[in-house]
Amino acid sequence: SCILTGRNHHSNGVAAVMETATGFPGYNGRMPFENGMLSEMLLEQGYNTFAIGKWHLSPAEESTPAGPYTRWPLGRGFERYYGFLGGETNQWYPDLVYDNHSVPQPKSVEEGYHLDEDLVDHAIQFILDAHVNAPDKPFFLYHAPGCAHAPHQVGKDWIEKYKGKFDMGWDDYREIVFARQKELGIFPPDAELSARDPDVPEWSTLTDQQKALYARFMEVFAGYLEHCDHQFGRLLEALQAIGELDNTLILVIPDNGASSEGGVNGAFNEMSSFNYYWETMEDILPKMDQLG
Template structure:
């Protein structure tokens, strides 16, 4: 049992293991029908989570980046077109790894925008709650080796890092992101890039590239046991394409000129491809850009070149990640395990709109921390690259808005599942959710239920993955989501959505999400009865999962600024203290010098 586990976790994991042993000794009549049949090898499982990748970023979804390895998995397996996740990383990761709603799992939002008065409330502690089991714990109890490499962002310290959540081996970044070329922070909220191996602080190489380094470490963990000795569960949480957007030039240079037409051109092209690929119904309307979006053609030539290059690096970062994934697949093939490995490829939320470079005080912070923002070397070591809001709006096509918001651009994401038992060439259009991943994996692995643990909110997708034609959810099954006041609920063909400031107005709207996935026609006035009924469903959802009311006047951007200042107070106090000492010392020396001169006079 991993060091740092709470007694409750130890009890639940032990109960899982004992239950599995008891069922294995029982007569066949008591075995679960979805358990592996006699003689069938349990599959290895690899979950690959991109960070901030939009629905259409991958080649299999019509993206500009070259992703031949992921595209191969999509051809050999299933591509989901109705998959939704949360609009932020921590809630999505909690749901992905537990099968529970983010509030029930313990991660209602992200710590960077959490109001101080909500800290330590149930569901808002921003780490997996002690009574909740992760998929790693469930599979480890079934004899799986459990391995992890990448971003964690699900708690800090003993018992809250991956080693305390069921992972036997792990290299984890305990932050929302970090530089991709060196072990250092990418924003003032963090003083460094905290990396941990198996729960202990670890010294990272002075230079690396994140996608390659993470795949290399995960491959090393896999190779620590001979092929076939025990199945493994591997969780690869990539930094691609989170800020800072960085990539080796050999990848970025392959997209020279690809984005010179600007963001309006890209959004139009993606919308057209979305219709061709069936991601958008023929004739369905799609909104353009926000009214205050900048006109590409009106920008000075140097600004257009900088913006276009930022997207070349973005595409290069995706291709670099795909190349690293290809090396992982090659290693599994060399071990003779590729054909028995179930792959899941997805993203935690929609594209990132933030501009960190031009925030107040960032110029000084960047100089102090060795960062620059210039065309030469953009995306390379020391470059704090980002794509910004207009590109994020373009990438979110055919959806509306982007990360942070529960409009479709923020939560509709790619999902590819491929491997043993998955019917090849499948396109699955039904509504699916991030909480469905854990029950699906447990189902394929033949994991037994754990009555002592909270029941999962998600449903297994195994039946549709194997070729079944039935819906994943019934037309009257409501599905809710809430993160920092941004909220939505799906039921049947309809969705209600509330986007909060600074971009939204906090008002509920109703959309026919099947015929209008671009969320262009608010039906709340035309169908008040449906809106009222779905708002009642949402109230039930809030009560069931424990959504807490936000403080009056809450604004995510203002809260982030306040939290960054609080985190920087010790550093600022130290700097002010040092400056005071220097000035005081200088003043004392000047006073001594004047006294000595006066004495000589």
């Protein structure tokens, strides 16, 4: 809500996520219509406006086929929408909405379906539909992929590329990443590595089973993230193909860091945390090969 309105999340009524709205001021889960969205402003200025992927800005009770649709993307200045209205969805079997109606996924998992690929397919199609008919008309695309939010699901070929890449553990890996960021000029030469999180155990204190599991979690996440990055590359290639890449302002905004749903051990199924059950190592280890 802050990105699309430029306002504080309390001002938008979403100081807490929609599912935990309390009804109190600033926490009611209903964004005031007078808090104009960028999509509404640009639409008035002659832009095409497209939203792709995660929405999570309409109350749960208003996110059904019964409506009202006023807080759905098409009610807030977007001309076209394809994605999921909630905060997350299954990458293989998503709950999809096209404009103002639910739709089935276009092909099965057996036929090669993955949500982030599907989202980029539609983002490209929306842009091409407009460009073919009005090549000089500007557009605004708000693209919020399923990645890297849970569930972390991607094909095994993407995951296996990272087999063994994190066996050194998170303590050594954070130093490797920090040094690389300095080499790339992202961090200044005099930057200092931040202190370790005291709630995260030192890698050297873990058992062999814990190390194997946590390394696998990192392999899955890395494969999942690279797959998403590849889809973003497809979108840039499409812009380049129609001669609009150098004429497009691209802003990449990350999420707010690590998720707490997995608890200390991580989770095979994050729904367990929503039911106040924190999975143990004994719960997860037998399912390690099913991760992803």
